[in-house]
Amino acid sequence: MSSLALRRKKPDEPGIISRILFYFFLVLGALISIFPFYWMFVVATNGKDAAFQIPPLLTPGLEFFNNFARVLERTDFFRALLNSVVVSTSVTLSVVFLCTLAGYAFAKYEFPLKKTLFVFVIATMLVPVQLGVLPQYVIMAKLQWIDSYKALIVPAMVNAFGIFWMRQYIASAVHSELIEAGRIDGGGHFRIFWNIAIPVVTPAMATLGILNFMNVWNDFFWPLVVLKNRENYTIQIALQQLFTNKDGLDYGMIMSATFTATLPLLIVFLLFSRWVIAGLTSGAIKS
Amino acid sequence: MxxxxxxxxxxxxxxxxxxxxxxxxxxxxxxxxxxxxxxxxxxxxxxxxxxxxxxSFFKWDALGPMQYVGFRNYELVTGDPTFWIAFGNTLLMALMGTVPQLIVALFVAVMLHSALNKFKNTFRILYFMPNITSIVAVTLVFSTMFGNNGMVNWMLNSFGMESVPFNSGWWGVKIAISTMVMWRWMGYNAIIFLSGLQSIPTDIYEAAKIDGASRRQQLIYITLPLLRPFILFVTLVSTIGALQLFTEPYVFLGQSGTGSTRQEGVTMVTYLYNEAFKNGFFGTAAATAVLLFIATIIFSVLNMMLSSRMGGETGRGKA
Incomplete structure (x- = not known):
């Protein structure tokens, strides 16, 4: 691309060929990124063997509801969907609230050991999850939380990334004069947080909320460990259960379930994509 | 602040x-x-x-009494050939899934950032979309493409190549799983690189242009060195993530019953999971977790040393 531009002796204005090549690669990459979504839809809306036709079938069909009916025969799909909605929503509400609270304290208060504690919070992000998973399982068994939503919700109620994220945002977005003015007017600490800080930082809370919701919704390892009973499965476990070989793999059925489980997230993302991506490009990196 | x-x-x-x-x-x-x-x-x-x-120093089945066994668990794990296969598989797939992915992500980020790109928001959203799907969904979709009579083999055949057994072959399984990892994370990492590109002030480029630097020279002598902290961060996070590979092989190979321990695709975390939750050996599973953690630290440090050396060379080349 660059050499072409050079040959034209105008490095600032690339020629038509490099423009075409540029868009060719850009569009090709974008197509690879979205093709599996389309393919999911194609297989979900065609008959059982659509996935393995030669040459591959690339047009949607009309079999979606038949396929999906077979999902409902094999698993309580909507129950699993509801479980995921309940768990993801509770975790997200809690994470957004508690991380904002902690981020606010780290950004706007002075207290002994503040720096040390904040570095500690960051450091916890680097420890792999699997290192603690066995004792966590034992704790859940002792608390009799196996097969309960509590096992999924309580340990996830606040996290280091969220605290870091909110602290960075609050430090620059909430003006300390506003807080002082609130104090002089005799407002309590929590009221100032609620009435002055929160309204200013809602964009960051929204980004954190969406990212967190997607993470919890998509989590597989921990629910797999603590959920034993079918009716408590989250949607990810339910999907994985459909993918077993007992009666031959029915890909139309599997993809109709996968598509239905992915759609809500896709819609949420497309509605709020500007916040998600702007959030990631503005503050994801510390150093 | x-x-x-x-x-x-x-x-x-x-x-x-x-x-x-x-x-x-x-x-x-x-x-x-x-x-x-x-x-x-x-x-x-x-x-x-x-x-x-x-x-990790006890023998325990999570129910009965614990029995102190010293380093026996570590001897058992390191004496088990499956553990070493899992270790090798994890490293190989980490390499196959991460290195090409980050190189492509870097190019994509440069393209997304380029002034030639007139639809910046649209392309960002499209490239980021894979990351919102769950790993389970990604694995299920790709397993239809990587089936024996699937789309990928059809493409290989139509280019005159032989079919590859993607769900059973030694390399086939690894290629399929690395592809899934790449697809889900490439766009995400491109967006992180993009945030790095956006943080580079434009006047540096203008000064370089006045000095007559070509696009390629700008890329090598300005963009890449200034992007180093971002490259370091992304490589580190990807390495840590790659060592914890679990869901893709577990789901992909799970279609044939207890397939998650099949040698082609067993990873350190699937090994750990099976020791604890299938076989009930919590002691050896804990020893595996500790070994995994040590491996994570070693590879993170190696990673940082390697990256800083590369950075040093770029610096010298610049002078």
Missing amino acids: AETATAKRSEPAPGKRRFMTETRRSRLTAYTFISPFFLLFAIFGLYPIVFTIYL
Whole structure:
């Protein structure tokens, strides 16, 4: 691309060929990124063997509801969907609230050991999850939380990334004069947080909320460990259960379930994509 | 950040006669606000980590009494050929899934950032979309493409190549799983690189243009060196993530019953999971977790050393 531009002796204005090549690669990459979504839809809306036709079938069909009916025969799909909605929503509400609270304290208060504690919070992000998973399982068994939503919700109620994220945002977005003015007017600490800080930082809370919701919704390892009973499965476990070989793999059925489980997230993302991506490009990196 | 003026400063007014001075009250408030994290981390983070290390010296089935066995668990794990296969598989797939992915992500980020790109927002969204799907969904979709009569083999055949057994062959499984990892994470990492590109001030490029630097020279002598912290960060995070590979092989190979221990695709975490939750050997599973953690530290440090050396060379080349 660059050499072409050079040959034209105008490095600032690339020629038509490099423009075409540029868009060719850009569009090709974008197509690879979205093709599996389309393919999911194609297989979900065609008959059982659509996935393995030669040459591959690339047009949607009309079999979606038949396929999906077979999902409902094999698993309580909507129950699993509801479980995921309940768990993801509770975790997200809690994470957004508690991380904002902690981020606010780290950004706007002075207290002994503040720096040390904040570095500690960051450091916890680097420890792999699997290192603690066995004792966590034992704790859940002792608390009799196996097969309960509590096992999924309580340990996830606040996290280091969220605290870091909110602290960075609050430090620059909430003006300390506003807080002082609130104090002089005799407002309590929590009221100032609620009435002055929160309204200013809602964009960051929204980004954190969406990212967190997607993470919890998509989590597989921990629910797999603590959920034993079918009716408590989250949607990810339910999907994985459909993918077993007992009666031959029915890909139309599997993809109709996968598509239905992915759609809500896709819609949420497309509605709020500007916040998600702007959030990631503005503050994801510390150093 | 520096002017973190504090609630403390609004102290003077009333409250000095009371025991609860303004300073004390505000400190107490701050500790209360941050306490949920430390409380939950103590119970569900710190304690389990310490207990894992302790557990790795005991024989235990999670129910009966624990029996001290010294380093026996570590001997058992390191003496098990499957563990070493899992170790090798994990490293190989980490390499196959991460290295090409980050190189492509870097190019994509440069393209997304380029002034030639007139549809910046649209392309960003399209490239980011794979990351919102769950790993289970990604694995299911790709397993239809990587079936024996699937689309990928059809494409290989139509280019005159032989079919590859993607769900059973030694390399086939690894290629399929690495492709899934690449697809889900490439766009995400491109967006992180993009944030790095956006942080480079444009006047540096203008100065370079005046000095007659070509596009390629700008890329090599300005963009890449200034992007180094971002490249370091992304490589580190990807390495740590790659060592914990679990869901893709578990789901992809799970279609044939207890397939997750099949040698083509067993990883360190699937090994750990099976030891604990299939076989009931919590002691050896804990030893595996500790070994995984040590491997994570070693590879993170190696990673940083390698990246900083590369950075050093670029620096010299510049001078």
